Amino acid sequence: MPDILKYDVLVIGSLNADLVVRAPHFPKPGETISGDDLHIIPGGKGANQAVAAARQGANVAMIGRVGKDSFGPFLVESLKSDHVNTSQVLADESATGTAIIVVDSSGQNSIVLSAGANGNVSVQDINELDVEAKVLLLQLEIPLETVIHAAKWGKQKGMIVILNPAPARELPDELIASVDYIVPNETELNLLTGIPVTDIFSAEQAARILLARGAKNVIVTLGSRGALLVSDEQAVQVDAYKVDVVDTTAAGDAFIGGFASYLTLESDSSLSDVQQHPQGTRASALQMINAVKYANACGALAVTKFGAQPSLPTKEEVEKFIS
Ligand code: RIB
Numbered sequence: 564m565p566d567i568l569k570y571d572v573l574v575i576g577s578l579n580a581d582l583v584v585r586a587p588h589f590p591k592p593g594e595t596i597s598g599d600d601l602h603i604i605p606g607g608k609g610a611n612q613a614v615a616a617a618r619q620g621a622n623v624a625m626i627g628r629v630g631k632d633s634f635g636p637f638l639v640e641s642l643k644s645d646h647v648n649t650s651q652v653l654a655d656e657s658a659t660g661t662a663i664i665v666v667d668s669s670g671q672n673s674i675v676l677s678a679g680a681n682g683n684v685s686v687q688d689i690n691e692l693d694v695e696a697k698v699l700l701l702q703l704e705i706p707l708e709t710v711i712h713a714a715k716w717g718k719q720k721g722m723i724v725i726l727n728p729a730p731a732r733e734l735p736d737e738l739i740a741s742v743d744y745i746v747p748n749e750t751e752l753n754l755l756t757g758i759p760v761t762d763i764f765s766a767e768q769a770a771r772i773l774l775a776r777g778a779k780n781v782i783v784t785l786g787s788r789g790a791l792l793v794s795d796e797q798a799v800q801v802d803a804y805k806v807d808v809v810d811t812t813a814a815g816d817a818f819i820g821g822f823a824s825y826l827t828l829e830s831d832s833s834l835s836d837v838q839q840h841p842q843g844t845r846a847s848a849l850q851m852i853n854a855v856k857y858a859n860a861c862g863a864l865a866v867t868k869f870g871a872q873p874s875l876p877t878k879e880e881v882e883k884f885i886s
Contacts, residue, residue, distance in 0.1 A: 568624065568648070568693070568694045568695070569622075569694070569695045569696070570621075570622050570623060570624045570648070570694065570695070570696040570697075571616070571621040571622045571623065571696065571697050571698065571824065571827040571828065572613070572616040572617075572621045572622070572623045572624075572696060572697070572698045572699075572700060572820075572823050572824065572827060573623075573624050573626065573694060573696035573698070573699050573700070573717075573722070574609050574610075574612055574613040574616075574623065574624070574625050574626065574627075574699075574700045574701075575609070575626040575627065575684070575689065575699065575700075575701055575705070575709075575710075575713045576607070576608060576609020576610070576612065576613075576625075576626075576627055576681075576684075576700070576701060576702045576704060576705055577607040577608055577609040577610065577627060577660055577678075577681040577684075577702065577704030577705055578605075578607040578609060578610040578625070578627050578628075578629050578638040578639075578642075578652065578659070578660060578680075578681065579606045579607035579610070579638075579659075579660040579661055579662040579676065579681070579704075580603055580604075580605070580606070580634040580637065580638060580659055580660070580661050580662070581602075581603070581604040581605070581606035581607075581661075581662045581664050581812070581870070581871050582601060582602075582603055582661060582662065582663050582664065583601070583602045583603075583604055583664040583665075583666060583812075583870065584598035584599055584600075584601055584602070584664070584665055584666075585598055585599040585665075585666045585667075585668075585869075586598035586599070586665050586666070586667060586668075587667065587668050588667050588668065589665055589667055589673050590665075598665065602869075602870065603634075603637075604870040604871055604872065604873060605637065605638050605641035605642075605871065605872045606662055606664075606812070606813065606870075606871035606872060607627075607638070607660055607662070607681070607704065607871075608702040608704050608727065608729060608815075608816055609625065609627055609681075609700075609702055609704060609705070610625060610627070610638060610641075610642060610647075610872070611813045611816035611817075611820070611871050611872055611875065612700050612702070612727070612816045612819050612820045612823070613625045613642060613645075613647045613700075613820070614641075614642065614645045614647060614820070614872050614875050615813075615816050615817045615819065615820020615821060615824075615861065615865075615875045616700070616820035616821075616823050616824040617645045617646055617647050617820075618645060618820070618875055618876060618877045618878065619820065619821055619824035619825070619828070619861070619877075619878045619881065620824065620828060620878050621820075621823070621824040621827055621828060623646075623647045623648065624647065624648035624649075624650075624651065624694060624696070625642055625647050625648065625649055625651075625652055626651050626652070626684075626688065626689075626692065627652050627653075627680075627681065627684055627705070628652065628653045628654070628655055628657075628680035628681060628683050628684050628688075629652060629653075629654055629655075629659045629660070629680050630654065630655065630656070630657050630658045630659035630679055630680045631654050631655070631656065632658055632659055634658075634659035634661065635654050635659045635680075638659065639652055641872060645872075651692065651694075653680075653688070654680075655680050655683055657679045657680040657682070657683055658677070658679040658680065659679050659680055660676070660677065660678055660679040660680060660681040660682075660704070661676070661677045661679065662674050662675070662676050662677075663675045663676075663677075664812060666810050666812065666869070669808065670808035670809050670810050670811050670866065671811055672810065672811055672812045674812075676704065676730070678704065678705075681704050681705050682705070682706060684705040684706065684709050685706070685709055686708060686709055686712045688709070689709065689712055689713050689716050690716075692716075695720065695722075696717075696720075696722050697722065697723060697826075697827045698722060698723045698724075698725060698823045698826060698827050699713065699714075699717035699722040699723070699724045699725070700725050700727070700819060700820075700823055701713055701714060701717075701724065701725070701726045701727070701742070702726075702727045702728075702729055703727075703728055703729055703730055703732060704729075704730065707732075707734075707738075710726070710738065711735070711737060711738045711741070714726065714738055714741040714742050715741050718741055718742075723743045723744070723826060723846070724741065724742040724743050724744075725742065725743065725744045725745075725746060725819065725822070725823055726738070726739075726742040726744070726745050726746070727746050727747075727815065727816075727819050728745060728746075728747050728751045728755060729747070729748070729751055729815060730751075731747075731750050731751040731753075731754040731755075732754065733754065733755065734755060736776045736777050739755075739773060739776050739777050739778050740776065740777025740778070742778070742779070743779050743780060744779070744780045744781075744782060744822075745773060745778050745780070745781050745782075746781075746782045746783075746784065746815075746818070746819055746822070747781070747783060747784070748783070748784045748785075748786070748815060749761075749766065749783070749784075749785060749786075752766065752769045752770065752773075752781075752783055753769070755769075755773065756769040756772040756773065758772065760783070762788075763785070763788065763791060763800055766783045766785060766791050767791060767793055767798050769783075770783055770791065770793035770798075771793065774793065774794070774795060779794065780792065780793070780794045780851065781793045781794070782822070782855060784814075784815055784818055784862065785803070786803070786811075786814075787803050787805075788800075788802075788803060789801050789802045789803035789859055790803075790818070790855050790858070790859055792851060792852060792855050794848075794851075796848060797848055799852055799855075801852065801855045801856050801859055802859075803859055803863065804859060804860055804863035804884070805863075806863045806864070806866060806867050807867060808866045808867070809866065809867055809868055809869055810866065810868065810869045810870065810874065811866050812870065812871050812874070813865055813870075813871040813872070813874055813875060814862045814863075814865045814866045815862065816865075816871070816875070817858075817861040817862045817864065817865035817874070817875050817876065818858040818859065818861055818862035818865075819858070820861065820875065821854075821857055821858040821860070821861030821862070821881065822854050822855065822857070822858035822861075825853065825854040825857045825858065826846055826850070826854050829850070829853070829854070829857075857881065857885070860876075860881050860884055860885050861875075861876055861881055863884070864876035864880055864881060864884055
């Protein structure tokens with residue numbers, strides 16, 4: 564019988580070809596504007612998070628689907644070049660997922676997704692997996708039914724399950740309560756809770772609503788205000804690093820990949836106030852804060868470069884930046 568494959572980080576999620584144009588501002592409804600050259604860049608929240616973790620030294624596998632068009636191999640090869648295992652990225656008859664992205668002069672983006680093959684990632688795909696991992700990363704660019712199943716599957720297998728509820732949408736308590744960490748930005752947290760998230764106070768208030776709905780740890784990414792970690796035991800704000808913004812695309816993905824890899828690679832079993840995860844992977848309150856600090860550095864570096872996967876920092880870049 565073949566050995567079960569074991570990874571630090573398993574990502575079940577999307578792969579997109581990002582079709583990106585820089586423009587002076589976002590077009591208004593009915594307006595046509597001229598932008599820069601078109602760039603075709605490997606992206607997709609799932610694939611970005613896989614690359615983000617792999618560049619921090621984690622052993623990563625990606626589960627997802629692409630089409631049999633030219634974008635499919637382009638995305639798979641990009642993952643392989645970052646040593647992400649793609650043996651279970653399936654190619655089907657749909658088009659590969661695409662994201663139409665406009666980046667304005669301040670580095671903010673506006674994105675329209677066409678799910679394509681990402682919309683075919685199924686419960687059956689998960690049931691056929693024979694893998695083990697310390698951390699499972701999930702986002703919302705594949706069918707919700709599959710995400711819910713994957714979260715329960717991952718917990719059953721003893722993985723630490725991290726959900727990035729992006730793109731923003733409402734979620735059932737069943738999913739919120741199945742994961743170990745939920746990592747929304749302000750917009751996603753607002754949509755999940757109905758609370759307008761405008762500052763740290765409202766972010767904590769909204770995060771506590773998720774705790775009441777069964778979440779164990781909520782990490783709110785707050786852009787230039789850093790991140791807020793809220794659990795029953797603590798509410799800690801971690802400051803952002805100040806950087807020049809070129810393009811915010813994939814900053815959240817860099818944060819999550821950095822957070823996940825920190826949890827798997829830097830676990831400190833000597834700390835006593837531990838939160839026990841199955842499989843012996845433990846995250847103490849201090850370790851969680853350190854992981855958020857590290858993730859903040861990953862996210863900060865990502866905004867200093869253009870594009871999704873090309874902007875994701877390496878471990879060496881993050882360590883140099885922090886020091
Ligand atoms: O998080 C950034 C990503 O969102 C882009 O790469 C794009 O593909 C969309 O999925």
